[in-house]
Amino acid sequence: MQGAPGRDELATSGLPRCDAAVNLAGENILNPLRRWNEAFQKEVLSSRLETTQMLARAIAKAPRSPQAWVLVTGVAYYQPSLTAEYDEDSPGGDFDFFSNLVTKWEAAARLPGDSTRQVVVRSGVVLGRGGGAIGHMLLPFRLGLGGPIGSGHQFFPWIHIRDLVGILAHALEASHVQGVLNGVAPASSTTNAEFARALGAALGRPAFIPLPSTVVQAVFGRERAIMLLEGQKVVPRRTLAAGYQYSFPELGAALKEVIG
Numbered sequence: 001m002q003g004a005p006g007r008d009e010l011a012t013s014g015l016p017r018c019d020a021a022v023n024l025a026g027e028n029i030l031n032p033l034r035r036w037n038e039a040f041q042k043e044v045l046s047s048r049l050e051t052t053q054m055l056a057r058a059i060a061k062a063p064r065s066p067q068a069w070v071l072v073t074g075v076a077y078y079q080p081s082l083t084a085e086y087d088e089d090s091p092g093g094d095f096d097f098f099s100n101l102v103t104k105w106e107a108a109a110r111l112p113g114d115s116t117r118q119v120v121v122r123s124g125v126v127l128g129r130g131g132g133a134i135g136h137m138l139l140p141f142r143l144g145l146g147g148p149i150g151s152g153h154q155f156f157p158w159i160h161i162r163d164l165v166g167i168l169a170h171a172l173e174a175s176h177v178q179g180v181l182n183g184v185a186p187a188s189s190t191t192n193a194e195f196a197r198a199l200g201a202a203l204g205r206p207a208f209i210p211l212p213s214t215v216v217q218a219v220f221g222r223e224r225a226i227m228l229l230e231g232q233k234v235v236p237r238r239t240l241a242a243g244y245q246y247s248f249p250e251l252g253a254a255l256k257e258v259i260g
Contacts, residue, residue, distance in 0.1 A: 015058035020068040020172045023109070025051040029098075029224065032136075036221030045101060052108040065115040070171050072121045072164075075157050075184060077102040080230030082153060085188070087237040088122075088180040097223060119171040121164070123183035124234060127258050128161030134258055137199065144205045150213040152193030154231035157184040160248035160257065170244045182236040186249045189233060195251065202255040 015021070027047040034040045052071065059069055076098035078086040086092070093103035106120050125133045140146045164183050171177045190198075200207025217225040236244075248254035 010054055010058050015055075015062045015066070017062075017064060018066050020066050020070065021055060021059060022070045022072075022168060022172070023052055023055055024072050030220065030227065032219055036224045041097070045104075048101065048105045049108050052105060056109050056111055059116060060111055067175075068117045068119065068172050069109070069111060070119045070121065070168055071106065071109040072123055072168070072183070073102045073105050074098070075122050075124050075182065075232055075234045076227065077106075077122055078232040078234060080154065080226065080232055082155075085233045085235060086182075087235050088182050088239075096226065098227065117175065117178050119178055120180045121167055121171065121183040122180060122234075123164055124157035124159045124185070126161050126164055127158055127254055129258055132161075133158075134199075138203075138259070141196075141199055141203050141205055141207060145209055146196060146200055146205065146207045147209040147211065148193040148196045148207075149211045149216060150192070150229040152191060152196065152210060154192050154229065155188070155233040156190050156192045156195045156231050157188060157234040158190060158195065158251065158254070159183050159185050160254040162247050162257075166247060167239060167244055170242065174243065177242045179238065181239040181242065181244075182234050183239070184234045184236050185251070185254070186236060186240065186246060187251055188235045190251055192231065198251045198255055199259075202252070202259055 025047060027043050029044055056069070059066060075086075078084075078090060078092040079095050079099065084090075093099045093106075102122070109118070109120065111118060127134055137146065163185065167181060167183050171181065196207045213225070213229050216228050219225075220228065248257065
């Protein structure tokens, strides 16, 4: 297995000989330093679609096809709901900017024929040390100023980074795995308020000061704020059926490892 080729190298020399390709590319949608305007939306789209299309073309043209091609997208494919439960076969992908983005992204990755096994992992919020979702939350929570976002009733589909990597490794190594896998922990009914309480408990701090939805909308813009103020109950039915065994199925243990 080789390191990732650059875009220019892919365009000029094609895909180097490899057993598998994994695409994790994408501009951070929830960057609070970027205004949610047309220019940033174009960056969000192009950083995913163009890179994915380029890789898919290179794979299709490769003299020796990789055995597996894995793309990581997101659970934004599924419509936020306080009641619905979604597995990998549930409909979605057609109701707002983010769900349409996932549909276009996954379409850009599709290869003709079946010489390469194709897998899509729709990831939830990734919990890991040193940045990501937890990186933004730690300071207010350590100061005792943390709490639920908005109502706190919205579902919060999450996954420990070790399990996301584990699912990717399983998808690469297990030749029977193909199609869509939900990259979320089996504890799918976690709400945002429950997550806030669990993070506060892991830090030994109270976590009851809510972040009002008006503040979230002011920082991220109304459309982007939906990703924080609303959520989906997503279950990893096909991921479990494919034989993946989670290292961190429960939130408390996952958070302890991340902040420990």
